[in-house]
Amino acid sequence: MLTTEDNLKKHQIHGIEKGTEPPSQIAKQLNQQYETDIGVFFAEVAKLPLEILCKVLFELPSHVFEETLSRIPHKKMATALSYLTSDDLTDFLQRVKQYDQNYAKSTYHLLAPDEQAEVAHLSQFPADQAGAYMQMEMLSAELTDTLAHVKQQVRAFRREEPNSPIYKLFVVDAEQHLVATLHFTDLLLFDERNTMQEIIAQAVIHHHKPLSVHNSTPIEKVIHLFEEYELSVIAVINDEEQLQGRIVFEDIYDLIRMQEQSQALKMAGADKDAEEESLESARKARLHWLFINLAALLCAVFVVNVYKETIEQIVALAVLMPIVAALGGNVGNQAVTVTVRKIALGQIDWQNAFPVIKREIIMSSINGLIMGAIVSSITFIWFHQALLGLVIAMAIIINLAVAGLMGSMIPLLIKKFGGDPAIASPLLLTTATDAIGFFVFLGLAELILI
Amino acid sequence: MLTTEDNLKKHQIHGIEKGTEPPSQIAKQLNQQYETDIGVFFAEVAKLPLEILCKVLFELPSHVFEETLSRIPHKKMATALSYLTSDDLTDFLQRVKQYDQNYAKSTYHLLAPDEQAEVAHLSQFPADQAGAYMQMEMLSAELTDTLAHVKQQVRAFRREEPNSPIYKLFVVDAEQHLVATLHFTDLLLFDERNTMQEIIAQAVIHHHKPLSVHNSTPIEKVIHLFEEYELSVIAVINDEEQLQGRIVFEDIYDLIRMQEQSQALKMAGADKDAEEESLESARKARLHWLFINLAALLCAVFVVNVYKETIEQIVALAVLMPIVAALGGNVGNQAVTVTVRKIALGQIDWQNAFPVIKREIIMSSINGLIMGAIVSSITFIWFHQALLGLVIAMAIIINLAVAGLMGSMIPLLIKKFGGDPAIASPLLLTTATDAIGFFVFLGLAELILI
Incomplete structure (x- = not known):
């Protein structure tokens, strides 16, 4: 494995001398020590210069941060904190408070009066307001x-x-x-x-x-x-x-x-803040998403249930139906991701949505034709039934065109009604493409094959 | 709808006077004009001050950019370009070249000799190297x-x-x-x-x-x-x-x-550069992804095909099997997204992967137990078969635990072997959770129910 120095050399980065690594690098090295030898870890932490102590601690994973905290005397911590700018100082104390309210309180009282006033002032701003990110130090x-x-x-x-x-x-x-x-x-x-x-x-x-x-x-x-x-x-x-x-x-x-990142995690049904906290809070946030997904899945499988007897007669339908649904989900997911990004960048809203929706429908329809042709050939070769090939081709073409429409419209509609497109869109989309995919495929099969 | 001014007032943003909007804002307004009245659009573009002309043009969507280009005389363009820094100037000409090589060439020859030299120098760097983002203007x-x-x-x-x-x-x-x-x-x-x-x-x-x-x-x-x-x-x-x-x-x-963004799009099977080009190139990039997905899907449905006769006997299996596969996909996707982010941020690699994999397995196993219990209750109420409820509970518990393991291991393994975790992970994951979900559910059903 390359050392930091080799790595810098390889990429021709100049001017980084030993001992001037940024806090995030030091934290990474310390974290590795924590995993291998916790004694060495605490000895190294104790030796950290006070100017960078808090910045390094802040970069450590939650459980390491928490454990290290109790080993640092309040007085030392207060001195180390005074090297931070007011916004970072406030952030740091708020994080400490999450783990150990008493430690945060005792340390706060050891700060200089002007630092206390700054922390008190900055703490009042919620995390989504400019005030929470403001430094009071300036010229x-x-x-x-x-x-x-x-x-x-x-x-x-x-x-x-x-x-x-x-x-x-x-x-x-x-x-x-x-x-x-x-x-x-x-x-x-x-x-x-x-x-x-x-x-x-x-x-x-x-x-x-x-x-x-x-x-x-x-x-x-x-x-x-x-x-x-x-x-x-x-x-x-x-x-x-x-x-x-x-x-x-x-x-x-x-x-x-x-x-x-919080947007990307939201789209996958995970919560950025929860992920950075304990395993329990991350797990609960994810479970929440699974519940909603299950409810959506039940809608899709109820569609399958309607066609139970058709499947009993032609079991190949059960084999092939995941293809129709999953391709729809893929195409819809491409459209959703692209559209959610465009909305987040402020490039589109409901007013000027038409060109985007049109573009998505054209793309997904052309790709639907191609995929429909390919899958129907595979089906024909596999099951030797021309009509089954026709049914699956039609189902894929319809489902993929609808996926393009839904994939672009759902995020725009959610945005229009004041919701967060990143959270609800992927779920609504998959539910739609699953349910429509099963319905079109099994429905056409019943009509044409039976 | 709020005007820009109302919007600034509402959010208490001060100091932005009329006529000092940033290029991206002006481009957005022009783009709306392009959609409603193309005549007004060209008149407005012609009136843009030369200092900001190129910056505004650069923010326009590809097709609008291309169409506008031909309306601006080379001489005017060369003057407008001289207001850009060398890196932006080079970027701009490279974009122009994509649409109209002759236009780019003629304009280049109208630039001042030092500007020409800078463009020639900066054009030699590929887009992933520092040189391509360097300004030569400095003190x-x-x-x-x-x-x-x-x-x-x-x-x-x-x-x-x-x-x-x-x-x-x-x-x-x-x-x-x-x-x-x-x-x-x-x-x-x-x-x-x-x-x-x-x-x-x-x-x-x-x-x-x-x-x-x-x-x-x-x-x-x-x-x-x-x-x-x-x-x-x-x-x-x-x-x-x-x-x-x-x-x-x-x-x-x-x-x-x-x-x-390019990472988020990659995970959904779309290519950022292609998306910003023509519909055709975006569509082809997406189709490429669908092909690979289809190949993966075929693996999963071959598993279903093995159990055709089991499904023929108990058609409820066909109804319920999408739930097992999709829940696995969801859980795995959560793990993949979180892990890909951690890798991208440099927080983990294969050496220190164990805590992350452990965390994902614990989370997905606990959530698997919960989801298994819920789905088996629903199954029992719906189909009145205790053993079917047992089979689906076991299948969900196994598939979700495996999804947690796969979701964290796949990106780390891809990274270890020099690949890009964002591109291949979601696909490999879904293939695994689909195939394993079908196999475990239908396999257990055959063992226990038949």
Whole structure:
């Protein structure tokens, strides 16, 4: 197996020296140690520098995180926590709270008063609001401040928050309302004695009102803004429209991944949050989905039950019916996945759905013709019954065309009525293609063959 | 329906003024116009400012893009293209080339010589290498340059590349080897007469060798680096280890989404690139998948065929067999999706797979017991046969346990042997759960009921 160093060399990644691995890498190595020798694991954790301790712990799997927690004295933890930005600090304490409320409480009381205030403030925002992802550490200046003053602030910020990058300067008026967002590249070009007011009057780059979001803005909207406007940072304001904090691009990387993954898991009937918790909560979330699926399956098998006597007479129908249903499910699933993605990307809604539905029906009909021809040939060779081949061809053509229609319409309809297309679409789709597949195939068989 | 403005207001997003919508928004509105009144559409496109023309065009669906292209004179297009950064310019011309090779060629020859050189250089990198995502516009300084010189360069860069943000300063030695990456925030604190050499000697923030990647580094590795090190920009170097360009965070947003989406589509048997091209190429990619699925389905139905006579005697088996197979498919699909994600995130590989496989088997076995009990009760109530209820309960318990095992092992094995777990896993899984489900259910039925 390649070592990290070999791997970096192979891919020509330069500048990563030993000891500067990112927290996720260190956590991965520690986790392997946990599996092989728990004693070495705890010794290594104890040796971790305080600056990165919390970041590494955060990357450990739940059960390892929980077990490690109790081995770290509150005082040490409080010091390690002070190296985190306010948003990460709040996140960390909230996760600790899930496992050990007392530990979280004791550690919280050992934090500096300003850190306590920040945690208390940020904890109030639910996970789907911008406020929950805001850092309160940032650099801002008033309109009347000179560039010399800003330089002093940069020095102080670098000293107090060595782990917090700066990115941009937020300029506010006397009431703390955001007036401008300035690049440091631009600031470099001005004289120390210039005030922010004077600089804004001259700077030609940012003449628009700077972008900002409210702390209750849905986080999805914020992610969308970062992507559309290619932002590196955005200001967060409160009810009085005063500057409160900032959201930075590095959190957006995570958020985009999380958004996509939670959608992919939802489509498979698993819940992202539950999967990251205990086996029990993951299992229950999945069981829930199986119940709903069973109910849907019963609808499909009731259709089969109607044609019991037909199957008794031609048992080949029982052999072939899974093909009709499963091909419909596959085609429908392709359409559902593509459509759910298009909806999530904001490319389509019910108003401009027609071209998409048309496209899906055309595709699935052509593929239905091809698959119908192939399966009917196989059937004929296998069972030597021309009419049975005809029946299965017709059933496949009809079921696949319907699958294309349903696969594109179901997600759009669910979206129109305010539901989440990723959750319900795959289920409704399979139920439809199973039931219709069985009905068309067995129904045609009864009509034509008996 | 809400207008954009109402929507911004509702979500408390501030600072977006009329006329400053991002290209994707403008493209969406234009696309609606294309559907309703193509005349208005072309009039609107003609009125688009040259600075954003190409960015807007790029966001249009393929068929609209293609049709619009021919209406824009080469000269106008060449001017509009010069507002793009080198990477976007290269991308754009490559897309144009797909539809109209002559148009791309004529436009290319109207570009400025330096732009032509950049396009020629960047076009040589395949889409999976860092070089293809590199911008050649950037700000760099030599060790002997003074800060005053850098300031002049910033002014020049702002003038020549008004749409290209700066982020960081790359410092190189006389051979163009990367020596340091400096924040402008830090540069602000130094005197004009300081050279880069002197500044680096003093700056305490970045004492490590700066991160860089080679232009042939796989783009996945680059994305990974951005996420792990929370980077905003990374330097790209050539075979001689000289600074060549940079990759910036805003491209990473797109790349993360694309990575996740192409994986989700792959799992459903659709190809992301093909889906974005013509209906024909999307359809063919999907048909390909259906062929493979059919082959797999045939394996499963051959199992049913073995038990033809058993089904003839107890037709309830034909009615109930889809339940056993489909529940197995669902449970296995949950395990596959979760495992494929974990592999993609680099959380597990074959070496440390045991805990994951164990977890999946435990979950699916417990859920199997529950589902087995429920389905056997339903069967008993429906068909009044205690033994049939017993058979289906046993079949479900076995098939679901196997589904958990297969669902976690298949992706890990595919990965171990160098394949892409997202492509083959769902198919192999369903084949396994179908075949095993039919075999166990019908086999037990023959043993116990006949």
